[in-house]
Amino acid sequence: MIWEGQELTITQLKLKLQTDDRSVREAVWKAIAERRLADRPALNALWEKFLPLRLQMGKNAGYDNFRDLRWKQFKRFDYTPDDCITFHNAIEKVVVPAATRIYERQRQKLGVDTLRPWDLDRDDVYPPSRPPLHPFETVEELVSKADAILHKVDPELGDYFSIMRKEGLLDLDNRKGKAPGGYQSSLVQSRRPFIFMNAVGTQDDVQTLLHEAGHAFHLFESIKLPYSQQWEYTSEIAEVASMSMELLAAPYLAASEGGYYTPQEAARAEIEHLEQNILFWPFMAVVDAFQHWVYSNPQDAASTDKCDAKWGELWARFIPGVDWSGLEDSRVTGWHRKLHIFQIPFYYVDYGLAQIGAMQVWRNSLQDKAKAIRDYRSALALGDTRPLPELFAAAGAKFSFDAGTLGELVALSEKRIHELEQVK
């Protein structure tokens, strides 16, 4: 699209949202929103085309409901669609109020009347890190400090990471012609993990590397099992491995512990991380609840107007802390901007469930770190040889979706945020 006479991609234009000048942010945000709305009819037409195809796929496979087919494809044997509804209700009850408090703090920090979408960053949900943290200059610095941090988490896990450094299993720098993104993949012949990412010097890069290191440790621990099927764990437990590592590493982000930051910067990175976790659940609930509605009410969902209305209703229910007045068309078409809904239906709740597990591992580590790490590693070593609730239990976590479990984790996060705010 054209911005100030220059042709820019939306990704390039989004960088201009990082300015402190609110009126510029508003103008940029509105320009992006307008460009996206130009695709509204095309995206609606696609939806009208593939929704009936999905319903037919479900029928062809012998299911009344496409959702039942997806449940089998994802090997979801340990929780039902009803459990997801319970999860949404628990989020509404105990997470939404905490998320609203985070938005309120953000509003006060900015000194504005209401928090508008251009005061936020990704997915119209997360407050940006401003001014941005600069944890490292070179990839060597990123890696050597991550190595020190991971050795502090656990010497043997740290040694796994050192093996990856030594054997050239890290491709972390951003360079011309390299595909975007970040992930861990498995080199099963050599029984080694591999991490790919595009580091440019941000806290996001640090968090991504720690996250992918958690996935890599999952492989190191489980690859000792004899059969390849035993390594094919599902995303719910895989993301417990990775998200836990982000949280377990947080106490060592300061330079005095081998990490990147001053004590104040380390506290800020941890606060923002805990806030992101809390804000993720309500957003996940919108995405997931929307899809449960679509495939339980396919006749209504065939109408894109009704999809818009449902998305708007869910957004108001789960994310009431942001003021979208006057931006109704953008607000109700948020489902167009969530690729999972279009490309990987029903894949998203996995992250929400994994976060319940990871935050319990973190809670355990605050009480008894040695035991928490031991349990975490023994859960990873089980690979896919046990049902999810048993894998969670091995990690010292309850596989449950209720307001009690979530409420405890939210309260603990808020308490920790409060402590970190005192770091001077």
Ligand SMILES: [Zn+2]
């Ligand atoms: Zn992951």
